[in-house]
Amino acid sequence: MKNDSRRSFLKKSLIGVSGAALLPGTIHNANAIPVTPSYSSDLPTRILGKTGLNVPIISMGVEGASAAGFIKAAYDNGIRMFFSATYYGEGNNEKLLADAVRDLPRETLIIGSAVIPKGVDHRGGIFTGESTYEAQIKTAEESLKRFGMDYLDFMLLPYAAKRESIFFEPLLRAMEDLKKQGKTRYVGIATHSFQNEAIKAAADTKIYDVVMPGYNFRNDNIQEMNDAITYAVKAGVGIIGMKAQAGAYWDQERTQPVNSDAALKWVLQNKNVSTVVSGMTNFSELQKNIALIKGNLKLTDEEMKDLKLASNEIAPGLYCRQCRQCMVQCAQKLDIPTIMRSFMYAYGYCNLEHARYTLDNTCISSIPCMECSQCEVTCSAGFDIRSKIMDISRLRDVPMDFLKA
Ligand code: SF4
Numbered sequence: 313m314k315n316d317s318r319r320s321f322l323k324k325s326l327i328g329v330s331g332a333a334l335l336p337g338t339i340h341n342a343n344a345i346p347v348t349p350s351y352s353s354d355l356p357t358r359i360l361g362k363t364g365l366n367v368p369i370i371s372m373g374v375e376g377a378s379a380a381g382f383i384k385a386a387y388d389n390g391i392r393m394f395f396s397a398t399y400y401g402e403g404n405n406e407k408l409l410a411d412a413v414r415d416l417p418r419e420t421l422i423i424g425s426a427v428i429p430k431g432v433d434h435r436g437g438i439f440t441g442e443s444t445y446e447a448q449i450k451t452a453e454e455s456l457k458r459f460g461m462d463y464l465d466f467m468l469l470p471y472a473a474k475r476e477s478i479f480f481e482p483l484l485r486a487m488e489d490l491k492k493q494g495k496t497r498y499v500g501i502a503t504h505s506f507q508n509e510a511i512k513a514a515a516d517t518k519i520y521d522v523v524m525p526g527y528n529f530r531n532d533n534i535q536e537m538n539d540a541i542t543y544a545v546k547a548g549v550g551i552i553g554m555k556a557q558a559g560a561y562w563d564q565e566r567t568q569p570v571n572s573d574a575a576l577k578w579v580l581q582n583k584n585v586s587t588v589v590s591g592m593t594n595f596s597e598l599q600k601n602i603a604l605i606k607g608n609l610k611l612t613d614e615e616m617k618d619l620k621l622a623s624n625e626i627a628p629g630l631y632c633r634q635c636r637q638c639m640v641q642c643a644q645k646l647d648i649p650t651i652m653r654s655f656m657y658a659y660g661y662c663n664l665e666h667a668r669y670t671l672d673n674t675c676i677s678s679i680p681c682m683e684c685s686q687c688e689v690t691c692s693a694g695f696d697i698r699s700k701i702m703d704i705s706r707l708r709d710v711p712m713d714f715l716k717a
């Protein structure tokens with residue numbers, strides 16, 4: 313942010329702080345970051361934990377956006393919180409978001425990015441020795457450079473999983489210092505695996521301000537997850553939901569879409585979820601979501617039926633619950649949950665680049681299941697694991713350049 317606009321931001325913040333700034337728990341020690349953003353939106357809002365930010369209940373994950381104008385349209389429609397990640401499009405997605413908001417008043421935006429650590433053991437749900445303090449700070453600083461901003465509002469630690477990953481000292485210290493140094497206003501974690509453990513551990517650190525879990529109608533043991541969320545919320549942690557659409561389709565051929573309105577409503581039934589990050593990709597999706605959240609969020613009987621709630625119907629869909637029951641059964645101890653996420657990105661969300669990136673993280677050989685004469689792995693969601701692995705593995709043979717959006 314340029315000095316002049318920064319000075320004006322400071323001035324405005326001092327004169328016109330929103331009520332959120334007066335809430336307990338909003339004092340933070342970031343160097344020279346203004347007290348609170350100053351924005352308005354005509355969308356329904358909820359308070360995001362101890363940040364005190366009153367955020368629209370829908371936010372935008374920009375990984376599926378291919379044009380700056382589309383992100384700007386989301387802003388024009390009242391969305392104020394935007395998320396990217398350092399690894400989306402090898403940093404180009406952050407640049408796209410920066411381009412989209414370049415001419416908008418910084419104080420009216422809430423910008424976040426997931427800062428990926430260098431070493432992740434997805435199978436074990438922990439970080440490895442390559443994830444040093446210095447590397448994490450460097451990655452965060454490179455992200456700021458791509459954004460062309462002095463600070464972000466949120467820096468998230470992605471792939472947080474087991475409790476020990478949340479308390480992994482080099483990263484915890486790095487994330488805390490990024491906040492202290494004024495490079496981010498708030499810090500949080502994003503999690504797909506061991507989610508309940510991760511959510512509670514994040515609250516126990518007393519350092520993280522927010523948690524972004526995959527939260528949708530297909531989650532396993534939803535009561536346990538809701539309890540973990542309640543635990544975190546009581547500790548002041550704000551909850552930002554993601555993966556609301558649970559794979560977006562019930563079938564690989566994409567002939568049976570998930571009822572997206574119902575899926576979004578389902579997440580927002582839980583008042584502990586302050587906002588849902590939606591990976592919208594086109595204008596009609598944007599407008600549909602905006603109209604939805606302005607209306608009645610109560611699920612109808614028909615919508616409940618569409619989500620196949622309270623039914624015994626077996627419908628595997630494309631969403632892997634990340635329950636990890638399959639891993640111990642696999643002869644090669646493959647990281648099946650991560651491979652299944654890759655499958656969902658490819659077939660559900662049509663994001664081949666992200667699917668490939670996720671697949672590469674599993675370090676599988678090019679055709680991992682070929683060495684097994686038969687597969688006895690069973691899946692709690694009813695997936696045909698071997699066939700899905702064989703299918704998605706083909707992506708490894710496609711040069712990355714062909715997969716870029
Ligand atoms: S076929 Fe694939 S999923 Fe099944 S046991 Fe072998 S490596 Fe594991």
Ligand code: SF4
Nearest residue numbers: 632633635636638691
């Ligand atoms: S058993 Fe099925 S749902 Fe559970 S992690 Fe494995 S693939 Fe995913």
